[in-house]
Amino acid sequence: MTTTTSANPATPEGSSRLRRLRRTLYRGDPGMWSWVLHRITGATVFFFLFIHVLDTALVRISPQAYDEVISTYKTPIVGLMELGLVAAVLYHALNGIRVILIDFWAQGPRYQRLMLWTIGIVWLLVMVPAGVVVAMHMIGHFR
């Protein structure tokens, strides 16, 4: 009892707050954010897959039903969402390869950070032409 009442915190409130916010070996590191993105993109693609199987199942009902639903995909907003899907799948695929290399390649953990920047660059190098192609399709269709 006496120890708790007389205990004088060695650190003031401010610095303990700072210590809680400090980066650790993993927290706040780019490796953590690559994991967060992997999780978000993976869950996103999973929910898309559910909808995608439902819309494609309409081919079993009638050509008209299928064409009607697919025509809603041929709009500028859904076109942007399609590009977002490409972005999510591409990141998940590239980072997945990085995870596999970290797990199975003896030098993987040493180069994990370099591999993260590498997949970032590859992602950009693929996304820019993909965006241009999707934009060209859109311009050709909505002009």
Next chain:
Amino acid sequence: MSSPDLQLGRGQTAPVRQRSHDRPASLDNPRSPRRRAGMPNFEKYAWLFMRMSGVVLVFLALGHLFVMLMWQDGVYRIDFNYVAQRWHSPFWQTWDLLLLWLAQLHGGNGLRTIIDDYSRKDSTRFWLNTLLALSMAFTLVLGTYVLLTFDPNISG
């Protein structure tokens, strides 16, 4: 307790970061037997499956996206006739069937991991996993049925 996060000054109380609703049996009764239910080494095989299916899915999923959104006129050429022509070829039928199964199992196992990470009650975990299993079974059965029984001469 080597994590610097948990080092407390004298008299400081540890912050409550999360509430545990269901204590593992081993906490109250350390000699309780380990749970031996289900397939042995299931988690190891699930871990391996994620990596092996992942490698295949890189090609199947990115190839699918490229053909459907980039190639020729992209999504604007897709209609019932396009699907009929495409599934006339056993190659694309096999591609799509493999993509459906691998993506659904890969994504389902990923979501199972997410549910395990964030659900705090055993009952929450059970019901979310049940919902996940039902939706996976529904998607796999429906997708496989549509792919294998597709009829190009169906009339509306």
